[in-house]
Structure formats: structure tokens, C-alpha cells
Amino acid sequence: MTPVIRLHELRFRWCAQGPDILAIDALEVSAGERLFVEGPSGSGKSTLLGLLAGVNLPQQGRIEVLRQPLDQLSPAVRDRFRADHIGYIFQLFNLIPYLGIIDNVTLPARFSHRRRQRALARSPSLTAEAQRLLAHLDLDQPGLLRQPVSELSIGQQQRVAAARALLGSPELLIADEPTSSLDTDRRRAFIELLFAECAEMGSTLVFVSHDPSLEGLFDRTLRLPELNRAVHHQSAPMQRSASEPVVAPELTAPSAAATATRATAATVAAPGMPAEQSEQQPPRP
């Protein structure tokens, strides 16, 4: 079975003179897999998701999603690809404030004909499909649907966002810390709902979170700092010479593959490192 996601020798940096944020030699995610991605703040988790969604492009290497070489597609085709095949959930503030709940959930169908068709294959109308998904997520109280989205609780907003990401059954679901603002009980319930929907539609799930307690629910865990050979994020606050390789505490006990390439990673990261870099990448609060 071909993997849904395949990365090869990937390098990404935000600005041309800056340091590499991501340097991943290989990563594969198979169809239907539920992948848990963890890593400290600033380690490039969101950046990786942006690459998977085809919003940003790597400077080097290959990135294949659903057998599409994203790095070789034109921007317009990548946008179309994302609209057709990817459901995305943000950490917070997922909803368009001026649209109602139903309009927010059916929004993907405005950008993708394919997802509209797939949604209509399951329900007689887009609204009906939205209501079906919302009902699965316990959001079918009639009073609720007429409420402006800004008046929903954070947990309700996150569930609406999940319903939107699921509409039209995209093959790949990407969630960037969607549970960080939920309490423990709701967090679990939210994830179980997400799993159920993914299983029903056969979607693959890539889920970023800081919360180690969720890890056990997933098929596999990806520790980004172990995989990522770009080590910039630990370097920012430190003073050192450009030639001196930096080894971050998290990297002291990494996998064998990472150890083998450590030297290369350091040289890749080194040139762009001097003083000005600490201003470009201030430590995150």
C-alpha cells in the first residue's frame, strides 16, 4: 500500500538567509494511520503541517501527499489539491466570524467541487450533511445553529471546526493542537469523535499536540526533534562561534539515524547563525 505522505531529504527555511527550520530525511505515513506529532514549541510542527498542506514549499527535497509531488505542482494546483483532499483544523479561532455555523461547516464545498460532490453523496444537501456532522459532534441543538459563531464556547468552536474539516470526506485530516484549549474530558471526547469520523471515512489523521496524555490513543508517535536535523530552535538564545556545532539537550539521546547525520545538520544550520539570527527568532513566550 502506498503511503499517504512521503517526505524525502526535505529542507525548509522561512527566509532565504535564515536557518533551516526543518531538515527531515525521510518520513512516511500510511493510509488510515493516526499519527501523533509532538515537539517543543518552535520546533517546527506547524511549519511541517503547512508543508503537508502544500501552503509552503520546501527549498530542497521531495514531498509527496496522496501520490502528488507537491513540490512539483504549480501553486494553483496545490491550492486546488488542498481544497479537494485536505481538512485542516487550527489550534484556535478556526471559524470565519461573519458566517453562521452551517455556513462555516459548508465552506470547503465553496472552494472544492470534489468535496461538494462527496458531501452530497452522503446527504441530500450540504446543509443536511453539515447537520449530520454537527450531530455526530453533539452540536445539533436547534438553538445553537442560529447563534453567531463568536458566541460559541471554545470547545464548541473546535467541534464546528472539526465538522468543517470532515465535510466532503477529505483523505487527509491535519489538526494543529486542536485540543489545547479543551479540558481533559472534552479533549478525550473530541479526539474519539475525530477518530470515529476518520475511521468511517478512511481518512488519515496527522495530529499535533503538546499533550503527552493523548499519545497512547494514536497508532504512532512522531517526535519532531528526533526526526528533524535542523537544530536552529535551541540555538537562538545561545552565544557561540559559527563553526561550533550545537547539540541541543533533546538531541543528546536521539535515534541512530539522527546521530549519523548530526554533523551534516550542524554544517547546514551553521552559516546563517550569527548574531542577527537571535533577533529573527526570538525565543517564544
Add this chain to the structure above:
Amino acid sequence: MAILRLALQSLLNRRFTALLTLLSIALSVALLLGVERIRTEARASFANTLSGTDLIVGARSGPVQLMLYAVFRIGNATNNISWQSYQEIAAMPRVAWTVPISLGDSHRGFPVLGTSSAYFDHYRYGRNKPLVLVKGERFADLYDAVLGAEVATQLGYRLGDEIVIAHGAGDVSFARHEDKPFRVVGILERTGTPVDRSVHVSLEAIEAIHLGWEGGAPMRGLEIDAERARRMDLTPKAITAVLVGLDSRIATFALQRRINDYPQEPLLAVLPGVALSELWSVIGLAEHALLVVSAFVVLVGLIGMLTALLIGLEGRRRELAILRSLGARPTQVLGLIIGEALLLTLLGILTGVVLLITLFALGQPLIEARLGLQLGLGLPKLREWLLLAAVVATGLLVGLIPGWRAYRISLSNGLAVRL
């Protein structure tokens, strides 16, 4: 299309700012269109005042001045034409008709015009329309007067009423020709020209009321009563201007030269069209200044929209990232913001046009009474459409600025939202 609907929903969400922006655009568009419409209506009504007349003749002054006082009753003649000269002009070859005009007196602010009955035969306005009496008839008796429509309605005169003519143009002239009252014998149909605001009497009547007024005021002991005046020689000694019609247009320039070179008296003959276009070149400057100012007002309105959209953008980075995550292309993000600018501009224009038409409909009676202007209430005409198109184009251009910013944001930030 989906994007335009989003733009509309986004605007509806920000009703209050959107409404304010829309209102400022509407007001500025109403101003721009108003200026344009009044300008063209004024031109049209000026151009419609006189037709069928080939030459206007008066004492030597400027062509515009002659045109203004002889046709529009604006300003005063500096000099008169002698009756002798008038007779000779009337007898010149190719002259088909002449209408003598004698101005200088007034009735309660309305100018009194002495003329012959040729006036009713040959005066034409608009598209060669003759004057029509709605009531009564032309003046026949010495003390008969025919009123323009506006004089009659505004002062409430009916046939048979008596009116007294004042010496000079003053509204409350203390020198009145009270000894020789006139009787209203006819009322003209409304023409939309200065004729509506004139009181018409015969040249002889003008002569009669000034008997004994040679010094500009009645001389004691020399008063001549109305009945005695009838028996005196009332041939005018001088008139203010003459309207001349020719049998052939080709003769116009030859005759004009002949009158301008008239040896006995310094005279001036002008072609109404030429004088009118000279008038435009004078007024045109002010007109254009006005139009430019109102165009700037529209620009200010649109810049208000620019500010509103740009400020709004800061709070919408999150929204842009969401749209991107849903597969919106950066050009669609650009389209969303430009769509908002377009909708605001279009709705602003619509509101502005409705506002203007309402305003004109309400102000119509007043404007017509005061200025003799008939403001069209119809939909915009070609030139106005062009102006509106220019406003839309500018609105789009202005929308391009925040649109471009949104485009940049959505390209560089991708899905990473920095608040």
C-alpha cells in the same frame, strides 16, 4: 462568485463601518453627479433660450455682455441703438425680420421688455418652438402687458389685473410710473427661459411712460398724464438691442461685417452660437474647478474606504489563514478584499444616485423658480455613466491596495497566523 458572496457576508458583519464608508461614498457621488447635472442642465437651458435668431445687434460692447443682457436679462446695456440705425438694419438686404428690444424697467423685480408684436412671431426657443399665449392675447392697446408664466404664477396675476412699472431694475424702486398703470392682457406658456420672468409691453408704451422723464426722474410740472400721452408721437428714440433673422444663413457673416462697420454709430452684431461658446469658455473654468473639487471629494470618500479596509485587515489575518487552509488561492484572497471595495463602491454609487434624485425631486420647484433650471430626474446619462464608471474604477484601484496586502500576507504567512 463564491468569493463575492463571502465579501458581501463579511461586509454585512461589519455593518456599522461599512455603512459609514458607504455613506461617505454616496454623499460624494451625489455631489459629483449633482455638479455635473446642474452644469449640463444650465448649459442646455442657456442654449435653449434662443433659437432661430441669426444675429443679435446692440451698441458696441463685448459679445458675451450683449448676449447676456439682450437674451438673458443679466447685466445692463452700456449704450443704446438709435431708432434710425434700427430702421436701417431692418431695411438691409437679406434681413427677413427684426425684433426690437428695449430694456431697463422692471416690475417687482421682473424685467420689463419693450418690443413689437414681431417678438411673438419670431422669437423661438428650444427646438425652434414659438411663444404661445395660454391666456388672453398680445398687447394691442398702449397700456397692455403680456406676462411670462413665472411672473403670472409668482405674483398671482390674472387677466385684467393692473400693474405698475418701476423705473430701473430695482425691486423696490421708489421711482414708479404710477400715473400709467398697465393691464394684463395675456399670459405666455412656460418656456423654461428668461421669457417666463419678463413683462412684455410695446415699444410705444416704454416711450409713453418715460415722457417727462428725460432726466431719469419725473420733472415737476412736466408730467404728462396717460391719456395725453396717447396723443403724442410715441416713436422710440432708441432701443437696447435687436434680434435679426435672415432669409439665408450664408448672408450672416456679410451682414455681421456690415453692421460692425456701420459708420453712423458703433454697433456690434454677434452670432448667438458664437457668443454662447465664448460664454462657456468663461464659465467653463469655474465649472471645471467645481467638477475637479467634487472629484476630489469622491477621492476622499474612497480613501476613507481604503483606511477602513486596511485597518480591518489587521484583525483578519486569522480569517485569511483559514481561507487559505480551505484551499482559497492567494488571488481569491485578493478578490475577497477587492470584492468588498467593489461592493462598497457600487452600493455607495447606488445610494448616491438615489439620494441625488430624491434631493432634486424635492428641490425642483425651488430651483426652477429661482434659477429657471429644470433639473432632469431621470437616470444618469452617458457622461454621468462615464463619471460613475471612473468612480468604480478608482474604487477598484483603491481596493487593490488592501487587496495586495492581504495577498502578501496570505502568501508569506501561509497557515502560520501571527496575531
